Amino acid sequence: MSLIQFIKEKQFSVLLNLIALLIILMIFYLYGANVSLIILVTIIQFFFFLCSMIIEFYRMKKYYDELMDVFEQLDEKTFIADIVKEPSFYSGQVFYQVLKGATKVMNDRIASLKNAEREYHDYIELWVHEIKTPITALKLILTNSRTKENLPIQAEVSKIEEYVEQALFYARSSTLNQDYKIETFTLESIVNQAVKSLSLSLIRANGKIETNHLDLNVTSDSKWIVFILKQIIDNSIKYRSETLKISFSARKIENGTVLKISDNGIGIIESDIERIFNRGFTGTNGRDYAKSTGMGLYLCKTLCEKLGLLIKAESQDESGTTIKIFFPDRLNILN
Known part of the structure; x- marks a missing residue:
């Protein structure tokens, strides 16, 4: 005063x-x-x-x-x-x-809302774990009776599994400080995990994977990074051109390491590029080419921020998209 x-x-x-x-x-x-x-x-x-x-x-x-x-x-x-x-x-x-x-x-209302949020979060985790059982059983049945006719069904089951996993990671993103394990690993190991997890979708899309200089070590949570990479790969599959090619490369820079993921897909129009990490934003291509939820890249951005990483997108319409993830040498984990 x-x-x-x-x-x-x-x-x-x-x-x-x-x-x-x-x-x-x-x-x-x-x-x-x-x-x-x-x-x-x-x-x-x-x-x-x-x-x-x-x-x-x-x-x-x-x-x-x-x-x-x-x-x-x-x-x-x-x-x-x-x-x-x-x-x-x-x-x-x-x-x-x-x-x-x-x-x-x-404070009473905040406590009530936090309690409701916690109950909802617990329910989502329980639901995800419960739904995984019939999905796993269905995948096992399809694997044991592998036919040409079953391949499309296997692909759709894999999509269901990916969406279920996305729901789980979204629920856990608000409590990342309780569910992360920081360790040092090579970029090659996590790229291989992500590609292997989406191998069926990549085969159906006739996708080709190229890697270069991925023997660099980074420090983060490998499980969450694999999830981020899977969202990026899934986007490349959704918005692919006739022949899908995804390349992974890395280089060491001052204070950290940059992982670059590039594809030769349909790209992102200039007016959308600044908003693709917004929650629920599908963009022009999301409405025209695929049934997009607008949650994949939003989760990537959210998790990167919480893990102390930087993520950036570069693209031009009809000329592919490049996603860059910066892994700093010194992490700053957000609660």
Whole structure:
């Protein structure tokens, strides 16, 4: 609180005191009071009024400055009423009681929402684990009776499995700090895992994989990185041209390593490139070429941010897409 703000707040009080002082002085003057007495009364009245205003200003300023300092330092702003002291002046006490009441209601609602979110998260994880059982059984049946007619069914079952996995990773993305394992591994190992997982889809798409300089080590969570790569590969399959080619290459740069994934697909139009990592954004090609949910690249971006990685897309319409992932030498994991 500044002095100007305080004066503006007390302007009516100051005005009324000035009017009262003028009335008293006029009465003294009309009754023929001595000029020295009038001046003395004016000085005494002004002195005590000024002292009261100064004391009130510093008392309020001290309290509100401390309140703002505490508020700015708090990570959980909703705890402010439990930490700040009750003020000694009445107007502040009223504000403090209102703040405590409102904070309690808000914290109760936040706790209720967090509980509901936790229950929903637990249900999604349980559902995913339960649904995996019939999917695995169905894949086993199709494998044991492998025929030409069953290949399309196998591919669709694989898609179902991918979407189920996407739902699981989306549910876990909000609690990444409880579900990650940081280790050092080669880019070649995780690329191979991702490609192998999508081998059936790549075969159906007549896809060709090229790798170059993937023997570099990076540090992150391999499970989450494989998931990110699978989303990128899946996009390349969805938006492929007649002959699909996906290339993986890596190079060491200052402070980290860059993994580049390029395809020769239909590309991304210029007006969409800045929005492809937005949640639910499908873009022009997503609506025209494939049934897209707009969640794959959003999850890639979210997980990369939480893992302390950077992800960037480069593309031109009809000329393929390149995704670059930067693995820093020093990780900064977000909770």
